Amino acid sequence: MAGLEQEVLARIERQRKLRPRWRDERITMAHGAGGKATHTLVSGLFEPAFANPQLAELADAAALDVDGARLAFTTDGFVVKPLVFPGGSIGELAVNGTVNDLAMIGARPLALTAAFVLEEGLDGDVLRAEVQAMATAAAAAGVTVVAGDTKVVERTKADGMYIVTSGIGVRDQRAELGVTQIRPGDRILCSGTVGDHGTAIMLARGELELDADIRSDTAALWPLVDALLGAAGAGLRVMRDPTRGGVATVLNEIARDADVGIVLQEEAVPVSPAVEGASEILGIDVMTVANEGKLLAIVDPAVADGALAALQELPLGEHAAVIGEVADEPQGMVLVKTAFGGTRIMDMLIGDPLPRIC
């Protein structure tokens, strides 16, 4: 009996590790949710089609070495609804999202381009406000918007506006980041409370008749990265910003790519009381909810305390915590030690986060 169950489980693990093939008949919302369906689409369709070593890393940004310059290059599309929500707006996200993708591979952001897809009938003041929000966010992040493009589509063909930004940055010399640097025993740092952005958006859509003072955490993360590089140096292994799919998805990607296990302490993960309450009521796992101003960093245990202190010194990192560590096994999996004294597997987000019925 025991042997049989082991065999079944081993077979599932082998299956999980295979490169996914994309054979879905059509695109569903799940393909954009950042979880398993997105992963299958990217690894099963885009990556093999564009095959190259930079893309194969599937990092937040690509590392390009050009005539001795250590560049970072990335792009991101923004389709959030509503356009303005507590704590931020699409314009601010469009800047922060892309500069953060650069920062996650240890690159100081330099410049952005922006493409606007505008819907016929969009209120001029709405557009003006978003452009202003972008300018303010860019100034705060220390980047310039150096080129752009504008397209207009017919009424009902877009939700007001979509923005696509691309960014270029220069990779810092203080650390060589990558999943291959990860070792068992490494500590996992989280820069602050998780689930704020996704919960704020869900409530801002107004469909849930649930009011709470929850604001998006959208912010540029370079100052935190700069502090981490200073405190941890070469002890900094890898960073990710847990956007769509949340902490659960990002940690699963790391565990799989680095072929290590990850063990989280549920109690150690910072969650604001309002977000915890909302996710409890809505039946949604906060670990799968999107963040726009948080990072996860994996660091050498020898420098973990210093790295944590460096994060906590900054306003953005005030609630930073060590939330877990890297283990030898189970390879490719994330385990959560629950506050109740049990253990569970934490998988990637599957589909859109759909609430449970009861």
Add this chain to the structure above:
Amino acid sequence: MRFVDEFRNADLARGLAAQIAALAEPGRHYKIMEVCGGHTHTIYKHGIEDHLPDTVELVHGPGCPVCVIPMGRVDDGIAVAKRPGVIFTCFGDMMRVPGGDGSLLDAKAQGADVRFVYSPLDALKIARNNPDREVVFFAIGFETTAPSTALTLMRAKAERIKNFSVICNHVTIVPPLRALLESPDLRLDGFIGPGHVSTVVGCRPYEFIPKDHGQPVVTAGFEPLDLLQSIFMIMKQLAEGRSEVENQYSRVVPWEGNLKALEVLAEVFELRPYFEWRGLGFISQSALRLSDAYADWDAELRFEMPGVRVADPKACQCGEVLKGVIKPWECKVFGTACTPETPIGTCMVSSEGACAAYYNFGRFARSKERAGA
């Protein structure tokens, strides 16, 4: 979080776990079924099995409302959802349930207007705001959710909202329990009674279980300590040779149930002569349909539906899993052809389903335990 953390205290859990272990007779293997999908979810989410001795095994029963909906009913829903002018509403995790040809999520991707709601009242609101559209609510669930559907229908009638209707798939808890207990391949020692259902029906309907089948039932709440305490109460009954219905969830569940809610159910619904349960087959008098007084809001009368019975996929062993005859991992397609992304059986769809819960939360802990045993 206040009012929640108190029920998730690890020290209290260890205390209860020790008492449960002390009650277990050496050499005896205990199988306790939690009927309700919400309990299954709690068990895995908090790792409750880690607190139990190896000889106390939890069997995950048929109480996940999404998991018991047969494919033919899903197809009927999809057929209505695809009609022009229809806004189709349902609870979130219903959207992923596969029918004979795709799920409601697939129908949405093909252009159907399918929206998830937290309450049937939200669906009624959509109807009020879209008077030129037909708004259909796909009602599922046990006696837990049936009263809210009933109240919504009463409001629709009072406000004369004509563009709203309900596909009623509400089911009742006692008939499947009876069917389970009468199934010859089942061997159980006791039941953790469903908490939310019991807030409506009370504890009295379970009295046949100790009386006719000699097994303890303890109605339980949904926090991890609630579950451990009810397991303790069942073990205590077994140790003392008693079999009774006891109420662990007395802070919410009145012994007689919610009479007001039962009245509402009696007004709006009537029993169907029989209903198909996924994996369990046809069970007589196990589901509700709208009563004649509410026929105008019955989507089954308003729209033409295929009404075709779709046999469960051959490879799928949901029925045996629901009955607790096999463990999820013993199913032939578990974790390979049938995964949470591409579910074949409904037990894999809802996070409450026994298979999805085992796949997402329980797999590793169980395998370690087995390896160590």
